[in-house]
Amino acid sequence: MKFLYKLERRFGRYAIQNLMKYIVGLYLLGLLLGAAPYYNLGSFFNLDFLMIKTGQIWRLITWIIPINSLNGIIWTAISIYFYYMIGNALERTWGAFRFNLYFFSGIIFNLLSSFLTYLVTGYSVSPSLSFICGTMFFAFAAVYPNTQFMMYFLIPIKAKYLAWFQAALYLFQIYQYIIYGSFILIIPLLVSLANFLIFFFATRNYQRISPGEYKRKANYRRQMNEGKNHGHVTQFQGKNVITKHKCAVCGRTELDDDQLEFRFCSKCDGNYEYCMEHLFTHEHVHKS
Numbered sequence: 001m002k003f004l005y006k007l008e009r010r011f012g013r014y015a016i017q018n019l020m021k022y023i024v025g026l027y028l029l030g031l032l033l034g035a036a037p038y039y040n041l042g043s044f045f046n047l048d049f050l051m052i053k054t055g056q057i058w059r060l061i062t063w064i065i066p067i068n069s070l071n072g073i074i075w076t077a078i079s080i081y082f083y084y085m086i087g088n089a090l091e092r093t094w095g096a097f098r099f100n101l102y103f104f105s106g107i108i109f110n111l112l113s114s115f116l117t118y119l120v121t122g123y124s125v126s127p128s129l130s131f132i133c134g135t136m137f138f139a140f141a142a143v144y145p146n147t148q149f150m151m152y153f154l155i156p157i158k159a160k161y162l163a164w165f166q167a168a169l170y171l172f173q174i175y176q177y178i179i180y181g182s183f184i185l186i187i188p189l190l191v192s193l194a195n196f197l198i199f200f201f202a203t204r205n206y207q208r209i210s211p212g213e214y215k216r217k218a219n220y221r222r223q224m225n226e227g228k229n230h231g232h233v234t235q236f237q238g239k240n241v242i243t244k245h246k247c248a249v250c251g252r253t254e255l256d257d258d259q260l261e262f263r264f265c266s267k268c269d270g271n272y273e274y275c276m277e278h279l280f281t282h283e284h285v286h287k288s
Helices: 002-014 019-034 070-094 096-121 129-143 159-179 183-202 211-229
Strands: 148-151 155-158 232-236 239-243 262-264 273-275
Touching (some): 019 096, 019 129, 129 159, 155 159, 159 183
Antiparallel strands (some): 148 155, 232 239
16 A cells, blocks of 8 residues: 555656546547458457567557447447446546556556467467456446446446456356367456456555554453443532543543543543543543
8 A cells, every 4th residue: 555655656647637538549449440441450450479579569559459340339339438437436536646557557467468478378369458447347346336337227236246247257258268278368367357456455454454453452442341340439419429431631420411422542541531522632641
């Protein structure tokens, strides 16, 4: 988490604002190329290290253009709108820098994995921008798990359930690749999922499960139990009365006012209780 903050302070000014507009532009460019009167134009742009060795270095960049035929233009249009919506939501939540980092790290991971696959097997596997955009939905579901979508414009379903369904589809796709012996095709899909998992776990706040935090909470519970088990002796109408609560600053108890509320301070060393007036204004007690 701190590492991301340092990166953002240093390189945040270079982040591309409204990145999804440019991603939508790539999809529209892919539709135009798909409509061009050339046979299998996508093979001229995909990531093929055998062809890159011959000098076609543009493939290192052009593979991110999702070339689609006009036959599926309706489905492509729905996908573009969906990715644009969830991408903008993530950018508003994370900020432009972190959203840029998530997207471009997915591109870099896929590029490196394809290169390593080529070195090991001698075959090139061209990844797809749709995998990278697809994992954005996992990130969206992690941030907004209860957001509802209208499936088929009729059935409301929460984002977290759609994410589990999409994960099941990915697993089924991996199973099919294994059945048909296409192990090499699994790599881009796994790398895209790994990008989400790395970013997800890297942005978690693990301080709440640290040993120091557990110790602080245990001390706080102990102090509260001590306050409940041991009352305070105070003078009330000329008699000694045991009260459950007493402010360590002003000395008021529940006998002074039925509306008074008392809380223990978790930052004070010892069993100190305060009324709401002094809970946030008192000076914390620390043992020397």
